[in-house]
Amino acid sequence: MKLHLLILVFLISFGVKAQKANASPIYQLRVYEIFEKNKKDFHDRFRDHAMVIMKKYNFKINSIWESKSDSKTEFVYLLEWPDEATMKKAWEGFKADKEWIEIKKQTSAKFGDLLGNIEDRTMVKTSYSPN
Template structure:
């Protein structure tokens, strides 16, 4: 038995509950499609019947598809995963020239363009994110996409607070941690944002969970300690979403 083997056995003996989580090195992309009036159902049908399958054929992994619950938000939110940025570029190039996709796009837009605007945000999973994988629950859940914009230089403090405290407290208050990411900024001088998804039984349940969370003494202590050198979060954005039937996370 060599030294390395002895060391591993020793660690397992002394720390039996220790888990060695493999880092998720994939590049994720959050894409938001803002539809032209009356075209959202056409977009959903195109994704469900064609686009998702063509994505997979070209090496893109479908993570999740959602619609905002707000009736004035005529958009579709979805997340893809790739091995790396170079693979992302190659996959989209192949997708764009795919004959089936070109035919589907032309036929679906015979009565007018479907998508008015596309937003694209590149992401890396954080080291405290749960495994980002297929997850289907019954009854169907409501999801919440939250984006935190930090003050300059404060993203590390926010990550530490989530890693050491917030994620556990969310769970204690009935919220399901689905995934956590940091944005990949084109300009390295920009502070990355924290983007994450929670799951709730309902929007009312989400409100109660957050109300209870905010007055939890453990949260108050963690927040105050983490902000001893100044505020961390400048802006919080929240979008409640319902999953589409073909979403791998719902």
């Protein structure tokens, strides 16, 4: 009886681990409106401060772009997360980070608003998405 119980616990444990290992990551697309007048200051802050602090909270940035149209300039980046709960916890930590709060306060006082509209999209790959 004990052996059966031990085998059952092992199989359940293995099944949960296998399920987590096979889970597909989720992606987060962030789009920030930035301004030509202080675009360099935004990039400096993101590169030199935000990305460093994000590493403390296990942000995985896949790519970063800048997009320009006739009416606006946008900063776009793609994050990868193992799951939505991890994403939410990381963002909570980052937003509450004392260093980040102070950097934002200092750069805003020095350069004005560095961001306009912010768009945030959580995305899941379809089963037929190319790798």
